[in-house]
Amino acid sequence: MKQIACPVALHPDGAPRRLAVATYPLTALVLSDIAQGIRPEAAAAHALYDISGLETRAALLLGTSDDIVAGERWHFALCRTVPPVRDRWQNAGPDGTLHRFGWLALDDAAHHDFAPTHQSALDWIRAAL
Template sequence: MREVACPVALHLDGVPRRIAAFEHPQAGLQLVKGGIEQGERPERAAARELFEEGGLETRAAIYLGESTEIDTGARWQFSLCRLAGPLRERWQHHCADDGGHLFRFFWLELDAPLPEGFAPPFRRAALWIRRAL
């Protein structure tokens, strides 16, 4: 089973509850996620992925839980990441994965209906996060 880290990057202002999400140029709307390396703690993997994919720095990460019902053959492990400020409302970040992509980030309001464009695994992950927080 693949081990997946999913950072829950909660906006510092807290109201409304918003988490970092992005538009992948080829794969639609997504949450940050990535593989957990051998011997790596899920919280550390979440902070690493958040920096690599979004350019956001994590001050501290707290493990929230896991689910094997997000994506077939994967255990998603969620960690709440306390971010370093200041934060912009929208930003772009060049991610080196898969030959390099420019990701367009925004803050996804957790308590509002999810916008169209999220693939089913990311929709399930957002609902898991909504319930966990």
């Protein structure tokens, strides 16, 4: 089974609850495959930094789900980001692609720009928090 790390990076001010998401070229959660022998929370913190540029002070495993994508186990890790953070920023990911990021208010209605897979993961995150 393929293992996926999904960092749940909340804005450090805490209110309202806001999650770091990619906004360009696609609206998406930050995620990464987990290499053999790596703990899911470590993989999530590493992915958060590599992809979005956000640093993590601490990462705790929030839970796992086998229901997001068939044949994949998604591991969600709550990542405490290091302030200060901007409202919008950009970062070149590991493959050199420039991505833009922002904060999604978790308590707002469903975000319709997400692919169905990412929407399912977002629903899982909302339910877990």
